[in-house]
Every structure is written in structure tokens, then in C-alpha cells.
Amino acid sequence: MTRTRSVAAAVLAALVLTTVAAAASKGTTLSLVAYSTPKPVIAKIIQAWQQTPDGSGVSFTTSFGPSTNQAKAVAAGQPADLVFLSTGDDVNLLVDAGLVNATWNKQSYNGIAADTVVVFAVRDGNPKHIKGWADLVKPGVQVVTPNPFSSGSAKWNILAAYGAQRALGKTDAQATAYVKQLFTHVVSQDTSGSNATNTFLSGKGDVLITYESEAINARLVGKNIQYVIPRQTMLIELPAAAISKSQNLDKVNSFLRFLKSVPAQELFAQYGFRPVNKTVAAEPTVVKEFPARPGIFKIDAKYIGGWRNADKVWFDPTNGRMVQIEQADGGPTTG
Amino acid sequence: MIVALPIAALVWASRAQGAHGFWHWISAPEAVAALKLTFAMAGLVALTNAVFGTVIAWTLVRDDYRGKNIVNAIIDLPFAMPTIVAGLLVLALYGPTSPVHVDVAFTRTAIYLVLLFVTLPFVVRTVQPVLYELDTQMEEAARSLGARESTVFRKIVLPSILPGILSGVAMAFARALGEIGAVTILSGNRPFRTEVASVYVFNQNASGNGTGAAAVAVVLLGASFALLLGIGGIRRLATRHERA
Numbered sequence: 001m002t003r004t005r006s007v008a009a010a011v012l013a014a015l016v017l018t019t020v021a022a023a024a025s026k027g028t029t030l031s032l033v034a035y036s037t038p039k040p041v042i043a044k045i046i047q048a049w050q051q052t053p054d055g056s057g058v059s060f061t062t063s064f065g066p067s068t069n070q071a072k073a074v075a076a077g078q079p080a081d082l083v084f085l086s087t088g089d090d091v092n093l094l095v096d097a098g099l100v101n102a103t104w105n106k107q108s109y110n111g112i113a114a115d116t117v118v119v120f121a122v123r124d125g126n127p128k129h130i131k132g133w134a135d136l137v138k139p140g141v142q143v144v145t146p147n148p149f150s151s152g153s154a155k156w157n158i159l160a161a162y163g164a165q166r167a168l169g170k171t172d173a174q175a176t177a178y179v180k181q182l183f184t185h186v187v188s189q190d191t192s193g194s195n196a197t198n199t200f201l202s203g204k205g206d207v208l209i210t211y212e213s214e215a216i217n218a219r220l221v222g223k224n225i226q227y228v229i230p231r232q233t234m235l236i237e238l239p240a241a242a243i244s245k246s247q248n249l250d251k252v253n254s255f256l257r258f259l260k261s262v263p264a265q266e267l268f269a270q271y272g273f274r275p276v277n278k279t280v281a282a283e284p285t286v287v288k289e290f291p292a293r294p295g296i297f298k299i300d301a302k303y304i305g306g307w308r309n310a311d312k313v314w315f316d317p318t319n320g321r322m323v324q325i326e327q328a329d330g331g332p333t334t335g
Numbered sequence: 336m337i338v339a340l341p342i343a344a345l346v347w348a349s350r351a352q353g354a355h356g357f358w359h360w361i362s363a364p365e366a367v368a369a370l371k372l373t374f375a376m377a378g379l380v381a382l383t384n385a386v387f388g389t390v391i392a393w394t395l396v397r398d399d400y401r402g403k404n405i406v407n408a409i410i411d412l413p414f415a416m417p418t419i420v421a422g423l424l425v426l427a428l429y430g431p432t433s434p435v436h437v438d439v440a441f442t443r444t445a446i447y448l449v450l451l452f453v454t455l456p457f458v459v460r461t462v463q464p465v466l467y468e469l470d471t472q473m474e475e476a477a478r479s480l481g482a483r484e485s486t487v488f489r490k491i492v493l494p495s496i497l498p499g500i501l502s503g504v505a506m507a508f509a510r511a512l513g514e515i516g517a518v519t520i521l522s523g524n525r526p527f528r529t530e531v532a533s534v535y536v537f538n539q540n541a542s543g544n545g546t547g548a549a550a551v552a553v554v555l556l557g558a559s560f561a562l563l564l565g566i567g568g569i570r571r572l573a574t575r576h577e578r579a
Contacts, residue, residue, distance in 0.1 A: 068541060147524055150541035188441050188523035189530075191537060195520070203431025204441055204523075317544035326526040327364055 027057040028248050030255065033074050034084040035067035035152070036194055037214055038114075038238075041271035042084065045264045054254045066192050067152040074099065074243070081246040082256065084113060084238065086152045088299065089307035091239045104241040113240040113259045114213075114273035117296065118160035119227045121200060121208040121215050128206045132230045133164045136207055137178070142187045144205035146196040148315055148322050153193030157209040158322065159299065159310055160234035166303040167232040167295045175303075176321060183329045201225070211236060212290070216272025232295030238273070342556065349549035360550040368527045369535040370554060376443070376531065377511035380450040381504045388458025388507075389500055395459070396466040410460070413453045422520035425449045430521065441523035446531065449518060450511045457510065458503030465499040502566045509559045 034042060042062065049055035063070065063078070071090035074080045075097040083100070085091055091111070094100040105111040122130050128141055136143055146154040161182055165175035187205050190196040193214060200208035201223055215227040240259055242252045258264055265275035266283075274290050275281045281290075300306045305313075314321050349357055360366060394400075395407055413421060425448055427433075430440035439445050469492065477487045515533035522529040530538075532551055540548040 066541070147526075147538050148542075149538040149544075186525070189525050191519055191524065191534070191541075198520075199441075199523070202426055202440070315542060317539060317542050317547060323365070329527070 027059070028251055029059045029061060030081045030246075030248060030251060031079050032060055032062045032082055032084065033070050033078065033080040034062065034064050035070060035086040035090075036064050036192070037086070037211065037217065038084065038271070038273070039064045040217070040220075041267055041273065044267050044271070045259065048263050048267065049255060049258045052258065054251075055258065058251055058255075066150070068093075080243050081248060082240065082242050082252045084240040086236070086238060087155070087307060088237065088239050089155075089311060090152065091241050092307060094241070094243070099243050099245065100241045101244050104239070107241075107256070109260055109276040110237070111239045111241055112237040112276055113256075114238050114265075114268045115276060116211045116213040116236045116238070116273055117229060117293070118156055118234045118236065119210060119212045119215055119229050121197075121210050121218075121225050121227045123206060124224065124226065126226065126228065130207055130228055133161060133178070133182075133232065136209075137181045137185055141185055141207060142205040143182065143185045143207050143209065144188045144190075144196050144200045145186055145209040146193055147189040147191060149317060150191045151193055151196075153196075153211060153214075154189075155310075155315060156211075156234060156236050158314060159304055160209075162314075163234055163297050163301060163304055164230065164232035164295070166301075167297055172303070179321075180325045180328060183325050186329075212274070213272040220271065229291065229293055230295075231293055232297070233293055235296050235298050237298065345549055345556065346553055348545060349553045351546045351549075356546055357550050357553075360544075360547040361554060363547065365526050365530070366532075366535060366547070366551050369530050369532045370551065372443070372446075372530070373512055373532040373555075374558070376446050376450060377508045379447060380454055380511045381508040383451055384454055384458045384507045385500055385504045388455065388503060389462050389496070391455075392459045392462035392466055395463060410456050414456050418453050418514060418517035419520060421453050422449055422517035425452060425517070426521040440521050441525075441529065443522075443529060445521045446518055446529060449521060450514060453514060453517055454507035454510050457507040458500060461503035461506070462496050462499040465496045469495055498569050498572060501569045505562045505566045505569070509562045512555050512558060 032042070032046075039062075042064075046055075046060050046062075050058065063073075065073075067086035067090050071083065071085055071093045074083060075094055083091065083094065088105065088111075091100055091104060095102050095104070120130050120136070122128070128138075129135065130141070135141065145157045148154040148158055158179060161179050162175045165178045166172070170178070188196070188199050190199050193210065196208060197210060197214060197218060199205070200210075201218070210227075212227065212229065215225055218225045240256055242249060242256060246252050260277055262277060262280055265277040265280040269275050269280060269283075269286045269289065275286060280286060297304075299310065304310050312320070317323065349360075352359070391410065395403065395410075425445065426440055428435065429437050429445065429448060431438050439448070473491050474487050477491055478484075482490070513533055515531075515537065518531050519534050519537075522531065522534070524530050524534050524538075526535075532555055536548045536552050536555075539545075539551070
């Protein structure tokens with residue numbers, strides 16, 4: 001008994017040693033913490049970077065999950081060299097934690113690695129004739145969008161709904177009333193954007209409010225999904241930033257530069273993300289795949305006022321507008 | 336240490352804004368709605384289990400039929416699978432693409448069905464061993480004295496298995512209070528309608544409201560703790576003859 005045990009211990013020790021040795025011989029390892037959707041494209045981009053002189057010999061450990069959860073995990077001490085998140089708000093969370101330099105959004109392309117827009121996924125052939133935001137609140141239309149208190153993509157969706165009304169010239173009160181009306185049509189509020197997509201694909205609802213990249217990604221994996229880009233919609237900017245105390249900052253910065261270079265941006269485009277690199281954005285296939293919309297607005301539009309303001313006005317768990325809207329929607333009179 | 340410390344930390348977190356903050360979050364309309372729904376659903380599920388769990392246990396012990404061993408093994412399946420899989424199963428069977436054309440997904444009925452599924456083994460597994468041990472001589476004696484089947488069940492069988500049923504019911508209730516994986520996938524999580532307390536806790540925590548999340552979690556914890564004490568009491572009652 002004792003002998004078998006010591007043999008087992010020796011084998012285990014040998015295994016641990018060889019693993020450690022193997023990891024050490026590979027050279028630098030970067031830890032990338034990212035939100036869930038870009039998992040397939042990030043794998044391709046890492047492969048492409050490892051083919052370049054800068055990236056050769058650098059290995060990666062990656063972690064994917066809901067954006068805010070990921071940012072909180074890093075703030076709480078999860079090791080990371082760089083982050084790729086779905087909102088600038090989540091990067092600000094790391095700025096507040098002293099982990100990301102406050103000038104991250106002064107880097108090239110304002111710290112943004114790729115873009116996408118808010119779109120409507122619809123059923124085959126668009127039977128409810130969904131074209132714009134007004135069609136979502138027509139009688140009998142069922143909408144799927146995640147819960148704004150747990151999902152970053154839900155926040156984008158709500159601000160897009162509100163901003164679209166403002167872009168159409170409505171007042172603050174009218175646009176807020178629209179969001180309220182929209183929520184009476186919401187039939188499922190999943191905890192994340194990808195859960196909402198699964199709910200829609202399971203057959204629930206007429207419209208799923210989602211990212212263009214998420215819809216294209218669903219197509220790439222063989223899901224039959226169609227989508228409509230409303231004329232007024234929100235440009236979602238996806239930030240990538242270095243963790244300032246990383247031991248390998250030069251490699252991190254080199255990778256961040258590569259993210260915005262032509263080869264990486266072309267990969268982004270292939271996987272459904274709008275490139276930020278002007279050269280790639282001007283390529284005919286890219287122009288065709290990602291049609292321009294006249295009414296595109298950003299988070300820093302005057303009537304939204306940037307992430308920090310939007311978070312306070314809309315998503316504060318005590319008195320944000322969404323707390324009141326959820327309450328009005330679910331109150332006993334309509335229950 | 337493993338159990339008590341996290342509980343203490345949770346209670347501490349829930350009081351981060353003082354007793355006033357605790358009550359504020361417990362009485363927030365959305366929290367109240369979620370807690371009401373959760374307790375109502377758990378209660379319904381526990382009652383249904385009391386009846387059907389006992390019936391299943393009875394057929395497993397007293398009846399003999401082909402495939403009994405398979406049924407006996409299947410009963411434990413909900414214990415063995417991740418509850419999110421249970422959610423997917425119910426969604427596939429009773430969702431928008433249902434093969435039997437029953438679409439109850441994203442309603443309270445769906446919550447009820449999936450909780451029933453994940454809690455089914457509790458009552459079966461607490462009643463079954465008691466039934467095995469039960470001496471049938473007493474029942475036969477009663478029958479030979481002319482008692483009807485219903486009387487035999489009521490006067491002889493039920494008193495013996497009641498503690499088993501109650502402790503199974505309590506465990507099923509506690510389990511239903513805390514379930515999240517199976518529920519979140521097919522309830523739609525609509526605040527005030529189909530959002531259960533565990534999902535509310537999840538959402539509040541995700542949006543940075545740790546105090547609100549902890550406050551509601553403490554209510555769930557308190558209810559579960561009271562139940563476990565209750566089970567202890569029932570066990571003592573059940574064994575009072577042996578101890579006397």
C-alpha cells in the first residue's frame with residue numbers, strides 16, 4: 001500500500017515537473033480576458049499573430065464570459081495582461097481599480113478594436129415585416145432581449161432604442177415612453193446576450209434585439225437566422241486595453257497594434273465584426289457585408305452622454321429608469 | 336468552518352447599508368414579486384411531490400412489474416444531471432417547437448414543470464426505505480378484522496411513512512427555492528412575472544448591487560435553514576417510539 005502510494009506520488013511529481021518545464025520553454029505567455037462573442041475570431045487572430053516575428057513563441061491563455069463579469073473578475077485579481085470587452089464602461093471599471101491606464105481611449109482608434117451595430121434578428125422571410133423600431137411595438141409583436149441588470153448587450157439594446165427615437169427628433173420624455181412601450185412587448189429577459197439568442201432560436205418571439213456580429217456568428221455556425229439593420233441604430237464600440245501592471249507590456253502593446261492591422265481586421269470582418277481600420281473598411285466585400293446606415297449614433301451622442309452618465313440614468317439598480325420601466329411593465333394591473 | 340463562515344459573510348454583506356438598507360431591498364417591489372413567486376412555486380411543487388412521490392415509491396416497493404429496476408434507476412436521473420440540462424429537456428418537450436404541441440415555455444407553468452422534474456427524487460427516496468421496512472403483518476391483521484383498504488392506508492401505512500414524506504417534501508421545497516440553472520433557461524426571467532428569487536439575486540449581483548443580492552439571498556437562506564430545523568424535528572418525532 002505504502003509502496004503504491006509513493007510510486008503514485010513520484011509519477012505525479014514527475015508530471016507536474018514536466019508540465020512546468022514545458023510551459024517555461026515556450027517563452028512568454030499572455031493572459032487575455034474577453035467577453036463571450038469574439039471567441040472564434042480571437043483564436044484566429046492569435047494564430048495569425050503567432051506567425052509574425054513579434055508574436056512567434058508567445059502563447060496565450062484565454063478566458064471568455066459575460067463582459068461585466070470578466071471585468072469584475074480581473075478587478076478582483078484574476079491574472080490578465082490584456083482585456084477585450086463589450087463596453088467602455090467595463091474598461092472604466094478597471095480604470096477605477098487602477099489596472100488600466102485612464103488614457104486607454106486615447107490610443108489608436110480611441111482604444112477600439114472592432115465595431116458592430118444593434119440589429120433585429122427576425123423569423124424566416126420576416127413574416128411580421130419588421131423594418132424599424134416602430135415595428136417592434138405593433139400589436140402582437142413579441143420581442144426577446146436580455147435583462148439589462150445582468151447583460152451588457154441588453155444595455156446597448158435599450159440605449160439604441162432610446163437613441164433611435166432621439167435621432168428621429170423625439171423628446172427625452174417621448175423616447176423614454178417608447179422604451180417603456182417596447183418592454184410591454186418583451187417576452188423573455190435572459191441573463192446574457194447568448195442566452196437570449198438561444199431562446200430566440202428555440203422558437204420564442206418574433207424579434208431578437210442583438211448585435212450584428214452575434215447574428216452573423218450564428219449564421220457562420222449554421223443557424224438559420226435573418227436580420228434587419230434599422231436606419232437609426234447604435235454603433236457598438238468594442239474596446240481592447242492593456243493591463244498596466246503586466247510583466248510583458250511590450251508584447252501586449254504589439255498584440256494590440258496587430259489587432260488593428262489589416263490582417264486582423266480582415267479576420268474580424270470575416271467573423272461579422274465591423275473593422276475600425278479604414279483600409280479594410282473600404283474593401284468592396286466589407287462594404288457590401290456591412291451596409292452603412294444614415295442614422296448611426298454612438299454612446300457619446302449628446303442625448304446619451306457617455307457610459308458613466310447612461311449607467312447612472314438608466315441602469316442604477318435603485319432608481320435607474322429601467323427599474324421603473326420593469327416595474328410599470330410587470331405591475332399588478334397588467335400582470 | 337466551511338459552511339458557517341460564508342453564511343456569516345453573506346449576512347454581513349446584506350447589512351452593509353444597515354438594517355434600513357436590508358429592509359429597503361427586501362421590500363423592493365421586484366424582490367417581493369420574485370420571492371412570492373419562488374415560495375408559491377416551491378410550495379406547489381412540494382405538495383405535488385408529496386402525492387406523486389409517495390405513489391411512485393409505493394409502486395416501486397409493493398408492486399411487481401417488468402422494467403421496475405429501470406424505473407428505479409431513472410428516478411435518480413434528475414440528481415445526476417446538471418439542472419441546466421433538465422431545463423433544456425423541458426424546453427424541448429414543452430417549448431415552441433414541442434413535438435407534442437404543448438407550448439408552455441416562458442410561463443409560470445414551465446417553472447412548475449421543471450422544478451417538479453428536478454425535485455422528484457426527494458420524496459420517492461425518503462419514503463421508499465420506510466415502506467421496505469414496514470411490516471405487512473399489521474396491515475394483514477387489519478384487513479382480516481374487516482378494515483377497508485382506505486382505512487388500512489390511513490390508519491396504518493400513512494402514520495409510518497408520514498415523517499418520510501414530510502422530510503422529502505421539505506428537501507424538495509428547499510431545493511426548489513434555490514434552483515437557478517434549470518429555471519433561467521426556460522422561464523424568460525421577466526421581472527414581476529417569471530423572475531424567481533435566485534435569478535433576481537443573480538441580476539442584482541451582476542449589476543453591482545451586492546447589498547440587494549445578499550439581502551434576498553439571506554431570506555432564501557433563512558427559509559432553507561428553518562426547513563432543515565423542521566426536518567430535524569420531524570425525525571425526532573418519527574423515532575420517538577424507539578427512543579422511548
